[in-house]
Amino acid sequence: MSMLVRTATAIIGGYGIAAMAAITLSWCLPWSRAENVTAGLLAGLLLWPAMVMLGFALRASLHVCIAITGIAAVLAALALLGGWRP
Amino acid sequence: MRPGFRAAMTWLHDWTGILTGWVLLAIVLSGTLSVFRSEINVWMRPELAGRTADPVRATIAAIDWLHDHAPRSPAWYLTAANPRAPFTWAVWQQPDGPFVQHALDPASGAPDTIRDTLGGEFFYRFHFELQIPYPFGRLVAAVAAMALVLALVTGIVAHRRFFADFFTFRPHKGQRSWLDAHNLLGVTVLPFHLVIAFSGAVTLASLLLPWGILSAYRGAPAQFQDALSPAMAARPATGTPGTLAPMEPILHEAARRFGPDGIGQIYVYNPGDAAATLIAIGGNGRHVGFDSHVLRFDGTTGRILADYREHRPMISTFATLYGLHVARFAPPLTRWLYFVCGLLLAAVIASGLRLRTLRRRRQGKSTEAVERLNAGMIAGIPVAFAGYFLANRLLPATLPDRAGHEVQAVFTLWGLMLVLAAALPSATGWRVLSVLAMLALGGVAGFSAPWLNGIDQGAAIVAILLAAGFGYAASRRPAPGGRAR
Numbered sequence A: 001m002s003m004l005v006r007t008a009t010a011i012i013g014g015y016g017i018a019a020m021a022a023i024t025l026s027w028c029l030p031w032s033r034a035e036n037v038t039a040g041l042l043a044g045l046l047l048w049p050a051m052v053m054l055g056f057a058l059r060a061s062l063h064v065c066i067a068i069t070g071i072a073a074v075l076a077a078l079a080l081l082g083g084w085r086p
Numbered sequence B: 001m002r003p004g005f006r007a008a009m010t011w012l013h014d015w016t017g018i019l020t021g022w023v024l025l026a027i028v029l030s031g032t033l034s035v036f037r038s039e040i041n042v043w044m045r046p047e048l049a050g051r052t053a054d055p056v057r058a059t060i061a062a063i064d065w066l067h068d069h070a071p072r073s074p075a076w077y078l079t080a081a082n083p084r085a086p087f088t089w090a091v092w093q094q095p096d097g098p099f100v101q102h103a104l105d106p107a108s109g110a111p112d113t114i115r116d117t118l119g120g121e122f123f124y125r126f127h128f129e130l131q132i133p134y135p136f137g138r139l140v141a142a143v144a145a146m147a148l149v150l151a152l153v154t155g156i157v158a159h160r161r162f163f164a165d166f167f168t169f170r171p172h173k174g175q176r177s178w179l180d181a182h183n184l185l186g187v188t189v190l191p192f193h194l195v196i197a198f199s200g201a202v203t204l205a206s207l208l209l210p211w212g213i214l215s216a217y218r219g220a221p222a223q224f225q226d227a228l229s230p231a232m233a234a235r236p237a238t239g240t241p242g243t244l245a246p247m248e249p250i251l252h253e254a255a256r257r258f259g260p261d262g263i264g265q266i267y268v269y270n271p272g273d274a275a276a277t278l279i280a281i282g283g284n285g286r287h288v289g290f291d292s293h294v295l296r297f298d299g300t301t302g303r304i305l306a307d308y309r310e311h312r313p314m315i316s317t318f319a320t321l322y323g324l325h326v327a328r329f330a331p332p333l334t335r336w337l338y339f340v341c342g343l344l345l346a347a348v349i350a351s352g353l354r355l356r357t358l359r360r361r362r363q364g365k366s367t368e369a370v371e372r373l374n375a376g377m378i379a380g381i382p383v384a385f386a387g388y389f390l391a392n393r394l395l396p397a398t399l400p401d402r403a404g405h406e407v408q409a410v411f412t413l414w415g416l417m418l419v420l421a422a423a424l425p426s427a428t429g430w431r432v433l434s435v436l437a438m439l440a441l442g443g444v445a446g447f448s449a450p451w452l453n454g455i456d457q458g459a460a461i462v463a464i465l466l467a468a469g470f471g472y473a474a475s476r477r478p479a480p481g482g483r484a485r
Helices: A002-028 A033-057 A061-082 B003-034 B037-043 B055-069 B121-129 B136-158 B175-188 B190-203 B211-216 B222-228 B247-261 B313-326 B332-362 B368-378 B380-394 B402-423 B426-447 B454-475
Strands: B075-079 B088-093 B099-104 B263-269 B277-282 B294-298 B304-308
Touching: A002 A033, A002 A061, A002 B211, A033 A061, A033 B003, A033 B136, A033 B190, A033 B211, A033 B222, A033 B313, B003 B037, B003 B121, B003 B136, B003 B332, B003 B368, B003 B380, B037 B121, B037 B454, B055 B075, B055 B088, B055 B099, B055 B247, B055 B263, B121 B136, B121 B402, B136 B190, B175 B190, B175 B332, B190 B313, B190 B332, B247 B263, B247 B277, B247 B294, B332 B368, B368 B380, B368 B402, B368 B426, B380 B402, B380 B426, B380 B454, B402 B426, B426 B454
Parallel strands: none
Antiparallel strands: B075 B088, B075 B263, B088 B099, B263 B277, B277 B294, B294 B304
């Protein structure tokens, strides 16, 4: 059961962070819109597997939830500062 | 590294591999064949043997033919003839809706001198669409590519003696030998595996992670495509009929501006409209990046509307990663390296799947069902893919929807192999399917006769080597207790 929760958190939470990073870079980078979006795409692709690994590297499931939520919150805050309105 | 971390990564590696191994195997094998997409295109059209084509002349012939036979199609998409492919590949829409794709004769521009086949395009499309409707097939492929990245990185962590295993292979030791093989194949070509997996995800990135595009372009993602390739943006049709300008000066101007890159593709939008647009895309075989020099012409006057080359650093980075995957730049030797590395990746995946069942069997768990499916996939896919080549030669040239039947042959055979593998005990199933794969591949080598040109010789050599591999596999007798010796 705990493995199931962890797997779901790692995969779905990891995808959420990748998506959020794509949005954040699209709004916060200094280049043209198309370039910012492209940079966001590449960063998201790198982050997803990395976040899945993080989800399995931390010892307690609670820590995974905190880490994923924390990273997503920081990214969302940066995106909001960059002008993103969800 | 604390042991808990390695154990967690090993667990992740195993499960990622098991859940995506079969679909990855199909993707990797079709991708490996796509390396020689052009060569397969020619192999599957023996009536083109010995012909050469001038790209400009062939394109003019193709446009003339389409002008007479498909004037109402909203667009004609042409891939120009080149030294690797002496024909024009055309895609157009029929008045009643469906798209047609066919090779057009370089001299007459007509499709009827060349047999109806998808050739290497089948493997290329299957590689990232898996014959599943858009966008689901591509999403499956994109997730599989990400899973492969994850499996590779966690595999590095799980692997204890990374460098020592470069030199380690202990044959005839059952599970130990399979693990050695899995490690050896995985480690030696690891940089290729990592690059091909990540760059594969890059080719489908905008589908997998559309959120940046949707938010920055406020729900109008088409604008992102236009911004990526500014010269490609087509004009909307006006509804007023128009006449296409003479093609010869346009194409000569395009060929002159592209220089040694040559003409890659020609797209004609709204050919019968006053706002007809012709997009000429330069070849991208002379640099790693996938980006091309693009020209946009006014289709009715022949005037140049745009001339664009990519220079933006971030877009070029993306194009370079994309280009590393599709390998348009690759000269023959590099192409063979891609091909061999692709086969090795398939072997890594297959040995990983095999390893899993061996380990579980040693733990006393039942693995028979998985092992049967393993046989149906690992030996079944090669049978089905070889069957595609055989169908190309066996189906009558005038059969209606011939190309569709060739594709059907692949999936019918694949289904039959899975049924056969499911019905037989796994040890027998492995042997029967390996023999079938050997025979099918032998057939491909035979149909490559008379082996006069490089393509036929290459196809025959690859088919014979793979057939020998399956023959060897079929000749091995599993040790008592079901463990391979």
